[in-house]
Each structure stands twice: as structure tokens, then as C-alpha cells.
Amino acid sequence: MNNKTMSNTLDIDIDSEKIAAFQAKTRGQLIQPGDPDYDEARSIYNAMIDKHPRFIMKCENIADVIASVNFTRENDLETSIRGGGHNGPGLALVDNGFVIDLSPMKGTRVNPVSKTIRVEPGCTWGDVDHAAHAFGLATVSGIISTTGVGGLTLGGGHGYLTRKFGLTVDNLLSVDVVLANGKLVHASEDENPDLFWAIRGGGGNFGVVTSFEFKLHPVDQVFGGPMFWKLSELENTMKWYRNWLKNQPDDIYAFYLVAEVPPGDPFPEEIHGEKVCGLLWCCTGDEQQFNKATKEARSAAKPIFEFTGKMEYPALQSLFDGLYPKGLQWYWKGDFVKELSDEAIQQHAQFANVPTTHSTMHLYPVNGAAHKVGKSDTAWDKRDATWSMVIAGVDPDPDNAEKIKSWSKNYWEAVHPYTLGGAYINFMMEEGQDRIKATYGENYERLQKIKSKYDPNNFFHVNQNIEPAS
Numbered sequence: 186m187n188n189k190t191m192s193n194t195l196d197i198d199i200d201s202e203k204i205a206a207f208q209a210k211t212r213g214q215l216i217q218p219g220d221p222d223y224d225e226a227r228s229i230y231n232a233m234i235d236k237h238p239r240f241i242m243k244c245e246n247i248a249d250v251i252a253s254v255n256f257t258r259e260n261d262l263e264t265s266i267r268g269g270g271h272n273g274p275g276l277a278l279v280d281n282g283f284v285i286d287l288s289p290m291k292g293t294r295v296n297p298v299s300k301t302i303r304v305e306p307g308c309t310w311g312d313v314d315h316a317a318h319a320f321g322l323a324t325v326s327g328i329i330s331t332t333g334v335g336g337l338t339l340g341g342g343h344g345y346l347t348r349k350f351g352l353t354v355d356n357l358l359s360v361d362v363v364l365a366n367g368k369l370v371h372a373s374e375d376e377n378p379d380l381f382w383a384i385r386g387g388g389g390n391f392g393v394v395t396s397f398e399f400k401l402h403p404v405d406q407v408f409g410g411p412m413f414w415k416l417s418e419l420e421n422t423m424k425w426y427r428n429w430l431k432n433q434p435d436d437i438y439a440f441y442l443v444a445e446v447p448p449g450d451p452f453p454e455e456i457h458g459e460k461v462c463g464l465l466w467c468c469t470g471d472e473q474q475f476n477k478a479t480k481e482a483r484s485a486a487k488p489i490f491e492f493t494g495k496m497e498y499p500a501l502q503s504l505f506d507g508l509y510p511k512g513l514q515w516y517w518k519g520d521f522v523k524e525l526s527d528e529a530i531q532q533h534a535q536f537a538n539v540p541t542t543h544s545t546m547h548l549y550p551v552n553g554a555a556h557k558v559g560k561s562d563t564a565w566d567k568r569d570a571t572w573s574m575v576i577a578g579v580d581p582d583p584d585n586a587e588k589i590k591s592w593s594k595n596y597w598e599a600v601h602p603y604t605l606g607g608a609y610i611n612f613m614m615e616e617g618q619d620r621i622k623a624t625y626g627e628n629y630e631r632l633q634k635i636k637s638k639y640d641p642n643n644f645f646h647v648n649q650n651i652e653p654a655s
């Protein structure tokens with residue numbers, strides 16, 4: 186008998202002694218095909234993704250990450266990095282390859298004096314909110330608490346606090362990164378500043394980030410919640426919204442959405458299933474400011490539903506968690522939007538009739554404080570965009586996969602001509618190099634140079650890939 190281990194279903198062949206030697210160096214669980222935990226370990230948020238990795242390493246600490254990077258490099262395995270597992274095209278996993286699964290690494294450490302937090306890469310934003318809220322503090326994240334800190338941050342990150350405090354990367358102070366050669370480095374404005382520049386928007390291209398340090402802000406209670414109009418009010422309210430947002434103080438945030446009212450609390454039965462457009466509010470200012478803003482929105486058209494008021498910031502952050510559990514089918518497409526012309530709004534009106542209850546279109550503001558950072562200050566090039574748009578076809582039933590895909594694609598094709606060209610990398614499926622280049626614009630070449638310095642062989646390529654400069 187030879188000492189090779191071969192999976193029944195996969196075609197990667199590694200010497201079992203090498204696997205045992207790797208396991209001896211690590212504390213985390215190494216999961217392989219056939220193991221009882223394998224199917225759970227390879228399942229991610231988007232149930233449309235069905236990949237079969239050869240190894241899934243549940244890393245417990247930095248030593249496990251270093252050993253994993255060295256093992257995969259020495260054995261020529263394709264490698265993916267998993268944080269919260271929310272990535273749309275499933276780039277957390279790789280067929281036949283090795284998954285560096287960071288989800289067990291969940292430590293947080295708040296320093297309430299310096300108003301900073303250190304976060305391990307397996308944390309979700311719910312973990313960060315929980316830790317920071319105990320001190321009445323928060324940082325910029327997304328709109329769902331189950332999203333991973335890793336992928337969201339490295340892509341740039343925008344959410345309820347973006348108009349007030351910028352992108353997530355604008356609040357990142359430093360990181361620790363395991364590079365493709367297995368070495369751990371620190372990166373900040375003062376140390377390895379080129380790497381620090383690149384990871385602020387450049388995704389998982391440069392190494393495995395094992396620690397994130399963020400700035401925190403005194404955000405405890407906010408005024409927020411949803412306000413819906415009938416879908417027939419879309420043209421009218423979207424035109425009002427584009428003009429109104431320009432004149433708002435940074436404390437006022439509202440993203441525009443189209444949706445279907447889901448059955449269940451807090452929505453009254455008579456509007457269940459109704460197609461709507463609307464706003465999702467977050468105001469970091471005072472009640473007067475919020476009341477003024479919502480009054481103006483009510484004057485644009487009479488809402489059919491409102492659930493707004495004062496709430497704890499983590500409550501707003503997790504408002505959608507119940508509606509969007511793990512295991513739904515997702516297909517999304519995005520774009521950056523600078524202006525909403527009348528023609529673009531007409532296209533929205535034509536396609537906004539969502540095909541399923543969970544499907545939606547969101548226009549997330551990325552202006553306000555996010556515009557106070559320069560185009561070349563971080564890898565995030567689209568500092569002139571007003572919104573980051575996502576059109577997300579979502580449904581629990583795999584039989585509806587084609588239906589949600591074609592709705593997202595058709596809607597996107599109709600509005601894409603009115604956009605800036607690139608998309609937030611975290612709202613892209615696998616759409617090819619041209620889209621990635623368009624996203625990074627003038628920053629792409631600089632990213633390529635930094636990639637060739639830190640990862641010349643493109644070891645980390647299971648991502649929205651930045652190819653090393655040749």
C-alpha cells in the first residue's frame with residue numbers, strides 16, 4: 186500500500202505524511218472530503234455556490250495561518266481565504282484547493298481610551314458591534330450584522346455610518362498580514378505604507394489579514410428604520426431623493442431601495458406582498474434633524490409604511506438579519522453611480538418590480554465623509570461616486586435561480602449605461618478583468634506594482650484578482 190491519500194471525488198493527491206506533518210504544526214481542525222463536518226464546512230452564505238475544496242483548515246490562530254500558507258505553497262495548491270463567507274460568487278471557497286478558514290478566530294479588544302478596536306479575522310460585524318456598543322462606540326460597517334469583517338473591509342466597506350465617518354477602510358488604522366512567503370508583517374500609515382494603501386480596497390489580493398485595528402466613534406443610539414412608498418411613486422421619489430441627498434448634512438444617511446414587503450412583523454398584513462420603493466434611514470444627529478429629514482421625505486410622496494425611531498445602533502445593523510438568513514440563492518450585480526438622470530430613473534421604474542420577495546435593489550450613498558478622502562489616498566478609486574448600487578436577485582428556492590439571475594442581469598444592463606463603469610468589488614460576481622480594472626481606474630497600475638512586490642506569483646488569486654505587474 187502506498188502512503189498517498191486520494192479523495193474519491195477530488196483529484197488532488199498529497200502524501201499522507203505531509204498532511205500529518207502539517208496537522209502536527211497546527212491546532213485547528215483540518216477537514217477533508219468524507220469527514221462528517223465536510224458539507225457544513227463547505228457551505229457558505231450564498232446557497233448557489235457548491236464548491237468542493239480538497240482541504241478546509243479551520244485556523245485557530247496566526248500559527249495555523251502561517252502553516253497553511255506554507256503548506257499550500259509548498260504543495261502547489263490553489264488557496265482561498267474565508268472570513269464571514271458572505272462573498273456573492275463564493276470566493277471564500279476553491280474547488281480542489283485549500284481553504285484558509287478564519288471563522289474560529291473571533292477575538293475583539295476595545296480600547297475605550299484611544300477609541301479603537303482590534304478585531305480578529307473570523308469576526309462578523311455583529312461581533313464588532315457587540316464589543317464596541319458596550320462602550321457606546323461603533324465603526325463603519327455594512328447593513329447586515331452577519332457579514333464578515335474581512336471581506337467587507339478589504340473591499341472598502343460602506344454602510345449606515347459612511348456619510349458621517351467615511352468608508353470602512355477610512356477607519357482602518359493598521360493590519361497584520363501573513364504574506365504569500367509565510368511571513369507576518371504589520372501595515373499602517375507608518376509601516377509598510379504601500380501594503381496598507383493597497384489593502385484598503387484591494388481585497389484579499391495581498392495576504393491573509395489576521396488582525397484589523399479600527400477607529401471607533403461615539404455612536405450609541407441612532408434614529409433609523411424603513412419608510413416605504415408604493416412602487417408607482419418610484420420616478421417621483423427617486424427624483425426627489427437624488428436632489429435632496431446632495432443638500433443633507435453628513436449626519437443624515439438614507440439608502441434608496443426597491444423591494445417587496447415580506448409577510449411578518451413589523452409589516453401590517455394588508456401590505457404583505459406589496460411592491461415598494463423606499464428609504465432605509467440612519468441619523469447620527471439629533472431628533473429634530475431626523476424629524477426634519479423624514480418630514481421632507483413624506484412631502485415627496487405619502488409613505489404606506491414607516492417603522493422609524495430611536496434605536497440602538499446594533500439593532501439597526503441587524504434589522505435585516507432575520508429576512509436574509511444563510512442558505513438563500515443570491516445573484517447580484519453592481520455599479521458605481523454618480524448622477525441619477527431622468528433617463529436612468531425611467532429604467533429603474535421599468536425594472537424595479539422585484540421577481541421574488543427577497544430580491545431587491547439598493548442605492549447606498551458613498552458620499553459625505555467618504556468624499557473627503559482623495560482618489561489616490563487608498564485603493565478605492567471611486568471617490569466621486571454618489572452611490573454604490575447593488576441589484577440582488579434572492580430567493581430560497583434553487584428552482585428560481587434562473588429567474589433571479591435574469592432579472593438582475595436585465596435590470597443591470599438597462600441601468601449600467603448611466604453609471605461610472607466599475608462596481609464595488611464586493612457587489613460583483615466573477616465578471617472578468619475589464620470590470621476589475623474599471624473599478625480600480627487609475628489606481629490599478631499602482632495596485633499591480635504592489636501585488637508584484639508582496640505576491641509576485643499571484644498565490645492569492647482566488648479573489649477579484651489584481652494581476653502582478655509583469
Ligand SMILES: Cc1cc2nc3c(=O)[nH]c(=O)nc-3n(C[C@H](O)[C@H](O)[C@H](O)COP(=O)(O)OP(=O)(O)OC[C@H]3O[C@@H](n4cnc5c(N)ncnc54)[C@H](O)[C@@H]3O)c2cc1C
Pocket residue numbers: 230265266267268269270271272273275276277278287306326327328329332333334335336337338339340341342343344388389390392393394395509611612647648649
Ligand atoms: C446580505 C449581504 C449584505 C451586504 N451588505 C453590505 C454592506 O452593507 N456594505 C458592504 O460594504 N458590503 C456588503 N455586503 C458585501 C460584503 O462586503 C461581501 O460579501 C464581502 O465579501 C463579505 O465579506 P466576508 O468576510 O463575509 O466574505 P468571505 O466570503 O469570507 O470572503 C470574501 C473574500 O474576502 C477576502 N477575505 C476575507 N477575509 C480575509 C482576510 N482576513 N484576509 C484576506 N482576505 C480576506 C478573500 O479574498 C475572500 O475571497 C453584503 C453582503 C451580503 C451577502
